[in-house]
Amino acid sequence: MTPFAIAGVQMYVNALQPNTDGMLHRLDILMARFPWTQMVLFSELAPLGPLPRFALPLMNEHVGKFREAARRHHIWLIPGSMFERAEDGRIFNTSLVIDPDGEIVTAYRKMFPFRPYETEVSAGTEFCVFDVPDVGRFGLSICYDIWFPETTRQLTSQGVEVLLHPVLTGTTDRDAELAIARATAAQFQCFVVDVNGLGAGGNGRSCIVDPASTVLHQSAGQEDMFPIEIDLSVVRRQRETGLRGLGQVLKSFRDRSTDFSVYDRASGTDAYLHSLGALETPHQGSTAGLGPNLRDVAYSDMSRAKDVLWFKGSETHEHDVLGKTITG
Secondary structure (H helix, E strand, O other), rough: OEEEEHHHOOEEOOOOOOOOHHHHHHHOOOOOOOOOOOOEEEEEOOOOOHHHHHHOOOOOHHHHHHHHHHHHHHEEEEEEEEEEEEOOOEEEEEEEEOOOOOOEEEEEEOOOOOOOOOOOOOOOOOEEEEEEEEEEEEEEEEHHHHHHHHHHHHHHHOOOOOOEEEOOOOOHHHHHHHHHHHHHHHOEEEEHHHEEEEEEOOOOEEEEEOOOOEEEEEEOOOOEEEEEEEEEEHHHHHHHHHHOOOHHHHHHHOOOOOOOOOOOOOOOOEEEEEEEOOOOOOOOEEEEEEEOOOHHHHHHHHHHHHEEEEOOOOOEEEOOOOOOOOEO
């Protein structure tokens, strides 16, 4: 066994004033009640709230307080994320990993800001992987990042066993996000620790999911602190023998017989995506998507690329060069 105790803190987040002192107060309570906790994760944008106008340089007084708290409690601490104002003026949604000595191990900038709504926020380009000595490998993904499975694919291909996922979701897509959290755990055979906030920080329902997609804990819509001891040997066993002795998905991906041309931007495979409209907030009375079928338009534009026609019994199958059935 490789046990490790992780706690999530789902708390009320104020949009107009810092929440750092409230976070530290809850952390003190958590550690007094559950002193065996080894890592604590807060929700996305918990310290300073969800408004980019409160962005600060990465090294600021709030970070100093979190470093001292991690050192005092001798824990790994991920205090959600904060809007970081970089030296060039750009704003990033940035999360820090602080070790039990109070040292900053790494920082992660969210790769997929929630566009078209987060137009003021720039996208990060570097993945975040770090090791907890004698325990295992961890990775960070912030909120909307998880909707893009390529991000988790990159992390787990580098050996990540626990995906830490601070979230700020207060919208009607939380149910979908919870489904994605469970699917991610199963697809990539990892633990997923998904921590949402309350108030200006989200609508709660934080969860911890194991590699078999079993929900180990799910919060409701009130404040919650939930320490759970996970066993990372479960990840290693399942990656070797499969989910309940069944699918060995990471090895199957490793041994794949094809690569995916959609990731080659020059391939033309993503022609349909370029037929979609601009990435912008819908407006009242919008008729976007209600005109001609965009897929048919895109395929019509690609008609000259169709080069295969064959017959199977009485059925005719017309294929394009990508091998996708158009009619049949």
